[in-house]
Each structure stands twice: as structure tokens, then as C-alpha cells.
Amino acid sequence: MSARQEAAISTVRIAKRFPGVHALKDVSIDIGRGEVVGLIGENGAGKSTLMKILSGVYQPDSGRILIAGKETRIESAADANRKGIGMVFQEQSLLGNLTIGENIYLGAERQFVRMGLVDWRALYAAAARQLDKVSVNVDPRMRTDELSFAARQMVELAKALTLEDHSAGHLVILLDEPTSVLERAEIDVLFSRVRALKSRASFVFVSHRLDEVLQLADRVYVMKDGEVVAELATADADVATLHRLMVGRTLQADYYYEPLQRPFQDRVVLEADRLSCGKAYRNVSFKLHAGEILGIAGVIGSGRETLARTLAGFSPHTAGALRVAGREALLATPADAVERGIGCIPRDRRVEGLVLFLSVSANITLAALAELTRFGLIDSGKERDLAEAWVSRLKIRTPSIRTLCLSLSGGNQQKVVLAKWLNANARILVLDHPTRGLDVGAKEEVYQLIRRLTGEGLAIVLTSDTLEETIGLSHNVLVMRDGEITHRTEAAPGAKPRQIDLIKYMV
Amino acid sequence: MKTEDLRKWLPLGTLVVLVLVVGIVQPSFLQPATLLGLAGDTAVLFVLATGVTFVIMLGGIDLSIQSMASLASVVVALTVARLGYGAALLAIAIGALAGLASGIVHVRLKIPSFIATLAMGGILFSAALVISKERSITLDESGRAYQSWITGQSFGWPNVVIVGLIVLAIAHILQAHTRFGRYSAAIGAGEPAAYASGVKVGKQKIFAFALSAGFAAFAGVILAGRLASGSPTLAAELLLPSIAAVVVGGTAITGGVGSIWRTLVGALIISVVRIGMTFLGVNIFAQNIVFGAVLIGAVAITIDRTKIPIVK
Numbered sequence: 001m002s003a004r005q006e007a008a009i010s011t012v013r014i015a016k017r018f019p020g021v022h023a024l025k026d027v028s029i030d031i032g033r034g035e036v037v038g039l040i041g042e043n044g045a046g047k048s049t050l051m052k053i054l055s056g057v058y059q060p061d062s063g064r065i066l067i068a069g070k071e072t073r074i075e076s077a078a079d080a081n082r083k084g085i086g087m088v089f090q091e092q093s094l095l096g097n098l099t100i101g102e103n104i105y106l107g108a109e110r111q112f113v114r115m116g117l118v119d120w121r122a123l124y125a126a127a128a129r130q131l132d133k134v135s136v137n138v139d140p141r142m143r144t145d146e147l148s149f150a151a152r153q154m155v156e157l158a159k160a161l162t163l164e165d166h167s168a169g170h171l172v173i174l175l176d177e178p179t180s181v182l183e184r185a186e187i188d189v190l191f192s193r194v195r196a197l198k199s200r201a202s203f204v205f206v207s208h209r210l211d212e213v214l215q216l217a218d219r220v221y222v223m224k225d226g227e228v229v230a231e232l233a234t235a236d237a238d239v240a241t242l243h244r245l246m247v248g249r250t251l252q253a254d255y256y257y258e259p260l261q262r263p264f265q266d267r268v269v270l271e272a273d274r275l276s277c278g279k280a281y282r283n284v285s286f287k288l289h290a291g292e293i294l295g296i297a298g299v300i301g302s303g304r305e306t307l308a309r310t311l312a313g314f315s316p317h318t319a320g321a322l323r324v325a326g327r328e329a330l331l332a333t334p335a336d337a338v339e340r341g342i343g344c345i346p347r348d349r350r351v352e353g354l355v356l357f358l359s360v361s362a363n364i365t366l367a368a369l370a371e372l373t374r375f376g377l378i379d380s381g382k383e384r385d386l387a388e389a390w391v392s393r394l395k396i397r398t399p400s401i402r403t404l405c406l407s408l409s410g411g412n413q414q415k416v417v418l419a420k421w422l423n424a425n426a427r428i429l430v431l432d433h434p435t436r437g438l439d440v441g442a443k444e445e446v447y448q449l450i451r452r453l454t455g456e457g458l459a460i461v462l463t464s465d466t467l468e469e470t471i472g473l474s475h476n477v478l479v480m481r482d483g484e485i486t487h488r489t490e491a492a493p494g495a496k497p498r499q500i501d502l503i504k505y506m507v
Numbered sequence: 508m509k510t511e512d513l514r515k516w517l518p519l520g521t522l523v524v525l526v527l528v529v530g531i532v533q534p535s536f537l538q539p540a541t542l543l544g545l546a547g548d549t550a551v552l553f554v555l556a557t558g559v560t561f562v563i564m565l566g567g568i569d570l571s572i573q574s575m576a577s578l579a580s581v582v583v584a585l586t587v588a589r590l591g592y593g594a595a596l597l598a599i600a601i602g603a604l605a606g607l608a609s610g611i612v613h614v615r616l617k618i619p620s621f622i623a624t625l626a627m628g629g630i631l632f633s634a635a636l637v638i639s640k641e642r643s644i645t646l647d648e649s650g651r652a653y654q655s656w657i658t659g660q661s662f663g664w665p666n667v668v669i670v671g672l673i674v675l676a677i678a679h680i681l682q683a684h685t686r687f688g689r690y691s692a693a694i695g696a697g698e699p700a701a702y703a704s705g706v707k708v709g710k711q712k713i714f715a716f717a718l719s720a721g722f723a724a725f726a727g728v729i730l731a732g733r734l735a736s737g738s739p740t741l742a743a744e745l746l747l748p749s750i751a752a753v754v755v756g757g758t759a760i761t762g763g764v765g766s767i768w769r770t771l772v773g774a775l776i777i778s779v780v781r782i783g784m785t786f787l788g789v790n791i792f793a794q795n796i797v798f799g800a801v802l803i804g805a806v807a808i809t810i811d812r813t814k815i816p817i818v819k
Contacts, residue, residue, distance in 0.1 A: 312703075338705030346703060355697035357763050366693055367704040369686045377684045420704065 007069070008033045008170045008202045009054070009085070014063035016049055023049040025226045026063070033170055036194060036203045038217030038234065040210065040246055042466050044437065045223040047206050051174050054204070055087045056080035068169055086160030087174040094152055094159075096145030101127035103144055104159045130158040134193050150186035153178055157193065164200065171201035178205075179212055191216050208299075210239045210246075222246055240500065247468055247499065255444070256472030258493040260451040264292035264475055268326070269459045270311070270342075270428055275320035280306035281483040283320070288428065293450070293460045295474030295491070297467055299506055303483035305432075308463045312344035312430045313337030324428070338367055343421030345414070347433035353417040354405045361387030361401040363416050367424035390419040394449065411442025418449065429453075431462045435469065447473065467499045479505040517808070518757045518772045525779045533786050543665060545778055550671040551576075551726045551733070553774040555745055556752040557678045558722025560770045561715040563753055564682070565691040566698065566762030567620035569716060571609060571628035572723035572749060575602055576742035578635040579727025584644035584737025591653050595728045602724025603717045605631060610716030614709040620716075635739035643738035646731070657732030667729060674725070679767045681718075691715060695762025747795055751802040752777045760806055777801075 007030040016024040024046045031037050041047050052058045054065075056074040064071050067083055074080045080087075094103045101124045105112070112123040127140035136154045144152055160173050175194075179187045194203055194216060207213050213220055214234050222230040222245040230245045270288040275281075281303030288294050298304040309315045310322075313331035322329050324340045331337045334344070346352035354363050364387045365372060372379050372386070387401040394415045398408055405416055414434065421429055431450075435443045450473060454460060464470045470477060471491055479487035479502050487505035489497050530537040555572050562569045579598035587594040605627060613623040646654065659666045682688040690711045693701040702708050726745075731737045756773025758765025777798065784794055 314703075333707075334703050335705040335707055344703060351697070352699045352703040355693045355700045355763075357696035358693055362689065362693070366689075366701070366706070369689060373686055377680070378686065378689065380684075424705075 006032050007066070008035075009068075009172050010066040011050075011054070011060075012064040012066065014050070014053060014060045014065070016053065016058060016060050023226050024053075024060070027223075027226070027228055028063075029221050029228060029231075031172060031202045031204060032219075033202055034198045035219065036198065036205055036217045038213035038220040039204055039206045039223065040208075040213055040220060040242060041223035042246060044225075044465065045246075046226040047223055048176070049226075050223070051087070051176055051204070051206060054080070054172075055085055055174055081163055082166070084163050084169045084171045085174065086163045086171065087176065088153070088156045088160055088178055089176055094144045094155060097143065099141050099143055100131070100138065100147070100155050101140035103155065104130055104140070104162060108162065127158075130162055131155070133161050133197070134158045135196075148186075150183070150189070153186075153190060154193070157190075161197070161200070172204070173201050174204045174206070176206045177208065179207060179209060187212065210242045213242070214239065243500070243503070247466075256447055256469070257451045258472065258496075260448075260455065261293075261475065261493045262291065262455050264454070264459075265290040265457065269324070270461075271323040271326075273321040273323070275307075275310070275317050275322055277303075277306055277310055277315060277317045277319075279483070280315070281480065284480075284485055285320075286478060286485075286488075288459050288461060290427070290457045290459050291454050292476065293454055293462055293474045295462045295464065295470035295477040296480060297470050297477055297502055297506060298480035301482070302480040302506065304463050304480045307480070308344075308430050308432050308461060311337070311342060311428075311461055312346075312432075313342070314344075338424060338426075341425060341427040342430065343367070343424060343426035343428070344430040345417050345421070345432060345434050347436055349410075349413055349417055354413055356406040357404055359402045360391065360396070360398050360405055360408070360416055363405050364390050364401075364419045364423055367420050386423060390423060394419050394422075395445075409442070410438050411445060414438065414442070414446060415449070418446075422453070427457070428459045428461070431460055431464075433463060433465050436465055467502060471496050471499065471502070477502065481506055514757065514808070518755060518769060518776065521755075522772050522776050522779065525776060525783065529779060529783045529786065532783075536782070536786075543668060545775075545782065546671065547665045547667045548782075549774050549778040550667045551730050551742075552745065552748055552752060552777060553671055553771060554674050554722055554726040554729060555742075555749040556756075556770045556774050557674060557767055558719040558726070559749055560678075560753050560758055560765060560767060561682070561691065561722075562620065562719045563695075563750075563758055563760060564688075564762055564765050565694040565712060565715055567613065567712065567715070568750075568760075569606075569609070569624045569719040569723075570621055570746065571605070571624040571631055572719065572726075573742045573744070573746040574628040574631040574635065575605060575720050575723035576727030576730060576745065577739050578631045579724035580731035580734075580737035580741040581635045581639045581644065581739055582737070583728055583731040584646055584650070585638065587646060587650040587653055594653070595725075598728050599721055599724045602727075603721040605724075606717040606720025607713060609720065610713030613716065614712050624716075632739060639737065639739050641739065643736055643741075646735045646737075651735050654732035654735065657729055667733065670729065674722075675767060675771060678722075682767050687711060687714060692763055695759075696764070744795065747802065748777050748781075748798050751798045751805070754802060755805040 010030045012028050013026045014024055015026060027050060039047050049058065053060050056077045056079050065074060074083060104127045105123055109118050112119045124140045131138065131140060134154045134157050136151060138151065144155060163171055178190060205213060205217055214237060217234050219233050220237060221228050222242065224246065267290045268287045269290050272284050272286050275284045284307060286294065296304040296307065306315055310317050313334040313336050316330055316332050329340055350356060361383060365383050369378060372383050384401065391398060391401060396415045397412050405413055435446055450460065462470060462473060474491045477489050477491050478485050491497055535541060555576060559569045559572055579602055582598040582601060583594045586597055590597060609624050609627045612618055613620045657667050657670065661669060690701065690706050693706060694708055694711060698708060727742055730741055752773035753770050754760050755776050756769035758769050780797065781794060784797060
């Protein structure tokens with residue numbers, strides 16, 4: 001397709017910047033009438049930003065948006081709804097304590113108000129008609145928290161379809177990772193509904209699951225680093241092609257400073273022996289050595305997230321044994337982990353990594369204040385010297401050590417978190433998506449630091465957004481699927497495993 | 508950055524302006540004796556507000572302080588004949604224990620602090636009513652003799668002002684120079700990050716509640732000494748001015764940002780406003796209208812609400 005007049009909605013050279021990140025660069029896409037368009041890319045590729053611009057949450061810095069060929073501005077989420085754009089969220093937006101009907105018409109009850117009172121009978125009748133559109137046969141008076149996850153997804157879709165009633169034009173429905181928590185059978189149901197609704201609406205389908213994108217979409221846009229790098233009809237594509245386009249560059253050895261990847265030491269600093277944690281993961285065994293980077297690969301739900309949380313003291317294991325420096329340990333709280341020299345760089349550094357409203361120096365010393373305390377008082381001179389030393393050693397760019405962490409860029413914030421753990425003498429670091437939200441330059445700096453620190457004997461457990469990063473940085477890689485380790489491989493410099501060889505153990 | 512600086516110095520500026528305004532209307536107000544009297548009258552409010560500052564800093568609230576202070580005054584009045592100076596220590600110990608209980612309820616049972624301390628306040632108020640047999644108990648001659656460390660003078664200064672300054676020094680050191688103070692600020696500003704850094708969040712919180720109620724009991728002891736009596740309603744009407752003092756001083760009600768100095772400035776502002784109203788002939792029972800309005804005004808000014816989409 002792609003003749004402009006047929007497009008339900010188009011973006012023309014849209015750009016968006018955030019502090020430190022160029023999130024979208026000249027993105028132009030067309031969504032045809034009645035078309036299902038897939039949108040794929042790694043985390044940080046710009047998919048979510050694009051979705052948020054289309055649904056009115058963000059405004060683009062430059063570029064144009066055309067709806068049915070006419071240039072327009074999407075002022076807000078409500079404005080997007082008026083223009084026929086609806087969104088089915090990845091984290092579901094339904095309120096569990098309200099009924100299906102109340103959820104579907106949340107904020108739009110006015111149409112049912114008679115003399116100041118809501119005509120509930122009319123509202124539920126209308127809600128039932130919406131549920132019919134997606135062929136879900138449940139009582140709209142049920143509370144949504146009584147529904148299965150899949151049924152709730154359908155209710156979200158039904159809610160998005162209410163836009164038909166009060167927007168004149170064609171509908172565009174944005175599906176953001178709608179299948180990530182659905183079972184196979186439920187996905188089939190969702191897909192058949194989407195296909196059946198193609199006469200009423202266009203869909204944008206964002207997903208990590210490439211096979212599903214191929215199955216459902218007519219056409220696919222591939223995004224990378226804020227740009228659309230490919231557009232192709234699904235008829236001409238296969239998973240391998242999409243994956244290659246998504247990952248983009250062929251591995252450059254020096255991007256991850258592979259020549260600096262030194263052999264690790266013989267000393268075991270952490271050992272997991274048939275470790276299990278509830279239903280999240282089972283029988284996980286590995287040894288981590290001083291100076292080693294151990295990457296854990298796996299999709300969402302593989303158990304690797306919980307495993308990383310266990311090592312950092314957030315979710316204690318329920319069976320098996322964990323030995324830190326040879327001594328058995330149960331890490332019931334992060335304090336237990338910190339005491340044993342384990343630090344965690346969390347995925348959301350602004351929540352668990354830093355106290356944003358404290359100064360750089362207070363954040364750096366937070367995990368090791370005891371060492372600065374004499375006779376119960378914090379030695380502020382010593383604290384200042386320490387903080388200054390870390391700022392210069394890690395090249396943290398900050399106006400002063402008294403600056404609030406709030407005003408630092410993402411990369412420098414991440415370095416403050418790193419300084420905190422190094423200052424606390426951590427010998428093991430759990431890196432949970434350490435480069436999320438960082439731009440390329442900041443990433444490289446983090447990689448370089450990681451190399452330097454492991455050279456000095458620091459051991460690292462790494463879970464990363466991208467397989468490329470996991471393979472590029474690690475000495476050894478564990479692959480997990482459904483809570484178990486399915487594959488182990490070395491990743492020596494110059495002899496890194498190929499992504500495709502690991503993916504087959506992941507899915 | 509400029510508005511940040513403005514916010515920081517606004518309370519002190521307000522205090523200076525208020526003192527000057529009252530001084531112009533009533534020149535005798537600026538005499539040293541009057542100012543020392545003002546400082547002495549502020550002591551009880553300052554000690555109460557200081558205790559609750561510790562809790563507010565880490566993001567909680569303590570609504571039991573006025574009941575705690577009243578109970579402490581009753582304990583002093585009932586036991587001073589037998590225990591002498593020990594009566595004050597007993598009252599403070601009861602305070603610390605009550606605070607410990609509030610803290611444990613809040614932390615271990617995960618009950619919001621305003622509920623835990625609202626309930627604790629009810630318990631303490633009733634306890635005071637029961638043990639005092641619903642009466643105000645006046646200290647007799649011998650009991651009053653044990654209060655000279657509050658009511659007397661040393662080196663030409665009222666003892667109560669000196670006591671207040673000692674409380675200021677201790678509380679300031681606790682808040683600004685110890686791990687407890689730093690952890691409190693970290694918890695108030697970003698509890699998940701503090702927890703992830705190995706801070707024992709529960710322990711710090713429980714300690715803060717014990718401090719708050721202990722300081723409240725101490726305020727009750729001072730009040731009993733100054734009024735030479737104990738009563739289950741002696742410190743009633745002091746909760747609102749105390750919290751107003753903390754917030755007017757510039758400590759964020761949401762936690763993380765604040766200091767004992769700010770609370771001192773806030774308590775002095777409340778005192779000067781109170782005296783100013785007396786000069787202006789405002790009905791004494793109408794004063795809480797003003798304090799309520801001042802509290803709302805201060806929170807409205809100190810919180811940058813553009814960054815907070817939802818307030819609960």
C-alpha cells in the first residue's frame with residue numbers, strides 16, 4: 001500500500017529528544033486503513049516513544065502527524081481518543097475494583113447521565129454491546145479482577161472500540177505487547193478478533209515475539225536506535241531476517257571492549273547449588289569467579305529476573321544453597337547482600353538505585369556510612385574527600401558533590417550508583433539491565449568501566465536488555481527458559497557465540 | 508535554582524519580618540526580657556515539633572504527640588511526690604515505649620503511620636484520663652520544688668530556654684551528623700533506594716517514632732513544670748501548631764528535606780504569630796483558625812506541585 005491518501009494515520013519525519021537521549025530521529029511511518037502493522041525493535045529502539053506520540057502522551061519536537069491525510073496535532077490522550085486513536089496497554093489499565101462496564105466507560109459516563117444520575121442499566125447494556133464486538137461472553141457487571149488475564153485484555157480491546165461511537169473517522173488501535181503474558185490459545189483468540197475487526201480499524205502491533213508479528217501483521221517496521229531501519233511485507237520476511245534487521249550491526253568486537261576481556265581468576269566468589277525460588281526458577285547451579293562476567297540470557301518469564309533479585313537480596317531462595325565466598329548465605333534483605341559484599345545496579349536506577357533528592361556525595365556513601373562514623377558521628381571531611389575521589393575516578397560529570405542526583409544525566413547517575421557499591425567494597429555486582437535508557441556514548445563508558453573493574457577482580461552477574469550486550473560483555477553465558485538453565489556456553493573474546501545459537505534455547 | 512534558594516530562606520525572612528512588625532506596633536516586644544520570655548514560651552512547642560520532625564523527615568507522621576505530652580504531665584504530677592526528679596525520667600521512658608509501640612505497629616503490621624499514631628493517641632489520651640481520674644492535678648509545694656530546673660533561672664537566663672537550647676543541640680546532631688539522620692533523609696526522599704543500599708529501614712523508622720514520642724513526653728514534663736500541674740488535656744490544641752511549626756519552617760511534609768533548625772524557625776514563627784494575635788486582640792480560641800490557614804499556606808508554598816500529579 002503506502003499511497004498517502006489511503007493511510008489512516010502517518011508520521012512524517014518525527015523527532016523526539018529527552019535529556020541525554022535522542023529517542024526518535026526522523027521517523028516516518030504509514031498505517032493503512034484496515035491494515036495491521038507490526039512494529040519491532042530492541043528495548044530503547046524508540047517503539048514506546050513512538051506509541052506515546054501517536055496516543056498523545058508526548059508531543060514530537062519536530063515532524064508532522066497526518067490523520068486521513070490531514071495534518072493534525074494530538075494534544076493529549078483524550079484528544080487522541082477523539083481522533084479515533086485508542087491504546088491497549090502492556091501494563092493493563094483496567095481498575096480491578098470496578099466492574100467491566102464501569103471500566104469500559106470510565107471517564108465517559110456522561111452519555112448515560114440522566115438528571116444527574118448515572119443510568120446504570122443503559123451503561124451495562126452498552127457495555128454488553130461492546131463485549132459482543134470482541135465476542136467475549138461475560139456479564140459486564142462482573143468486577144474485572146475476577147477475570148482471567150486474557151479476558152481482561154479483551155475488555156481493554158472492547159474499551160478501545162468504544163471510540164467508534166464518538167469519533168467520525170477510521171479507528172487506529174495501538175496494541176503494546178498485548179501477548180506478552182497470554183497463553184498460546186488466548187493469543188489465537190486475540191488474533192482472530194483483531195483480524196475480524198480489520199474492517200473497522202487499523203492496528204499497530206508492538207511485540208517482542210517475532211513469530212507472532214509475522215503471523216498477525218501485514219507489514220512490519222523495524223526500529224533501531226530511534227530510527228526506522230527497515231519496512232517490509234510479512235509475506236517476504238522470516239524470523240531470522242527480522243532478527244538480523246532488529247539487531248542491526250554485525251558485532252563489532254571493540255564496542256564491548258572485547259580486547260580488554262581478561263581471563264578471570266580461579267577464586268570462586270559466589271556459588272549457587274541447585275538454587276530454587278518458588279515457581280520462578282528451579283535447580284539453578286553455577287559458579288562465579290573473581291573478575292568474571294556471567295551473563296544470564298532469557299526471555300521475560302524465564303526466571304532470570306528473579307534469580308538476579310535473589311542474588312541482590314530482594315527475593316530469598318526457597319531451596320538449594322547459595323554460598324558467598326565459600327560460606328552459605330540466605331539473603332533475606334538487601335542489607336544481608338550488602339553485608340556480604342554484593343551490590344545491585346537495578347533496572348530502574350531512579351527508584352532503587354539512587355535517592356534522587358539527596359546529593360551526589362550522600363548517595364555515594366549511603367551503603368557504607370558505618371566506615372565514616374566515629375563515636376556515632378559522620379566524619380563530614382572524610383565523606384567529602386571520598387566523594388571527590390570517586391567523582392574524579394569514575395569521571396562523574398556533576399557541578400559539585402553537593403548537587404542533587406536528580407539533575408544528573410542518566411549515564412552519570414549510573415556512575416554514582418556504581419561508585420556507591422565500589423565505595424561499599426562490593427566484590428560482586430548484580431547488573432540488572434545496566435544500560436537501560438542510556439544513549440550510545442554513555443553505554444560505552446559503562447562498558448569500559450565494567451571491563452576495568454572486572455580486571456581488578458570484581459565479579460559481575462549480568463542480565464541485559466539485549467542478547468548482543470549479554471554475549472558481548474560476558475565471559476560465560478547461562479541461558480534460561482521457564483525457570484531452568486537450558487544452555488551454558490563460554491564467550492571468549494574472538495569466539496563469541498552467535499545470538500541465533502542461543503535464541504533456540506530461549507524460546 | 509533561584510526559587511529553590513527563595514524557598515530555603517523564606518521561613519527565616521518571614522520570622523524576621525514578623526518580629527519587626529510586632530516590634531513596630533509594640534516597641535516593648537523587642538526588649539531582651541520580652542524576647543527571652545518569647546523563647547521560653549516557645550520551648551514546649553519546639554520540643555514537640557522537634558520530635559515529630561524526625562518522623563516527618565522519613566515520610567511518616569505522628570498524631571499522638573499531644574496526647575503523649577498530656578499523659579506525661581499526668582505521670583509527673585502523680586509520681587513527683589514519690590520519685591522526685593525520677594518522675595520526669597519515668598514520663599520520658601513511658602513516652603519512648605509508646606513510640607516504640609507505634610513504630611512497631613507501623614513497620615511490622617504495615618499500618619500507615621497516621622492510623623497507627625491516631626490510634627496510639629486515643630489510647631494514651633484514655634490512659635491519661637483513667638490514671639488522673641479525669642482531673643487536673645496541681646503540684647503541691649514539694650512537687651514544685653522539683654521543677655526549678657524548668658522554672659528557675661541560671662546566669663540570668665530562664666532555665667527553660669537553656670533546656671530548649673540543649674534539646675536543639677542534641678536533636679541537631681542526631682539529625683545532621685549521625686547515620687540515623689542521614690538514613691532518615693534517604694528513606695524520606697527515596698525509600699526503595701535506601702532499602703536497596705542495605706539501610707535497615709524498619710529499624711530506623713521505629714527509632715524515629717520512639718524519639719518522637721520521647722520528645723513529646725519531655726515537652727509534657729516541661730509543660731507540667733511551667734504550669735505546676737498535670738492534666739489529660741494539658742497539651743490539647745498543641746498538635747496543629749506543632750505540625751504547622753515543622754512545615755512552616757520548611758521541612759517537606761512528604762519527607763526527605765528538612766532540618767531541626769528549620770523547625771526552630773517554624774516554632775518561633777508560630778510563637779510570634781500567637782503573640783501578635785494577642786496584641787491585636789484576636790480571641791485566643793480563634794488562634795487555631797490562623798494556624799490551620801498558615802499550615803495550608805506553608806504546604807502550598809513549599810511543595811512544588813507541578814511534579815506531583817496525585818495527592819493522597
